[in-house]
Amino acid sequence: MAIIRTYRLDEKNVLHFREAWFQQFEDEEVGQFVINHGSVGHMSTTSDVQDVNNDRADELFAGFMQACSDEGYAEIQDEDQSWVIVQYSLKSATGTERDRYLEKKAKEALTGHLAWRGLGTVESSDFAPRKLNIRILTPAPKLAVAAIKTCIREAKLDFTKMSIGTADYATPGKIKSVHPMPPKPMTLD
The missing domain is CATH 2.20.140 (q64v53_bacfr protein fold)
Structure with missing residues (x-):
């Protein structure tokens, strides 16, 4: 499709x-x-x-x-968008069965919630030591962050264990923490 x-x-x-x-x-x-x-x-x-x-x-x-x-609409190139990273802290280094369930459910919830609002796409997810990272490509990072918080809270998907960061498309490793506040250092690995 x-x-x-x-x-x-x-x-x-x-x-x-x-x-x-x-x-x-x-x-x-x-x-x-x-x-x-x-x-x-x-x-x-x-x-x-x-x-x-x-x-x-x-x-x-x-x-x-x-x-x-x-009417002046055009496709936006990936390079002109931003990354929003949803990150969960995990209790184990590699992730448990429950963590894989969380990954699946969070990706499903975010995919639908963001798509119906024109806020981007869930591009990938992975497990790093003691972390689950979900990568979202969006044309409107501030709006996407607000929508992600609403989506995760409504889906009851461990909102209190979630951190959100944003990064330019070209430098996904240079993440700026935007939730929770005050910001803490954030890395993908």
């Missing part, structure tokens, strides 16, 4: 997004074409076209891209 995601700043400096994807149903020749849009950081609005075949999906993607271009 390919997703095309575009953004634009309006005259009030508010970031908006539009994304489209084609989702084909299992063992069927047709699927649905979905368009999702809204202000970054807020729950989006979704519309879809049902019973779409591959050729029609290509036409809809072309029309979507043309409409986005006409």
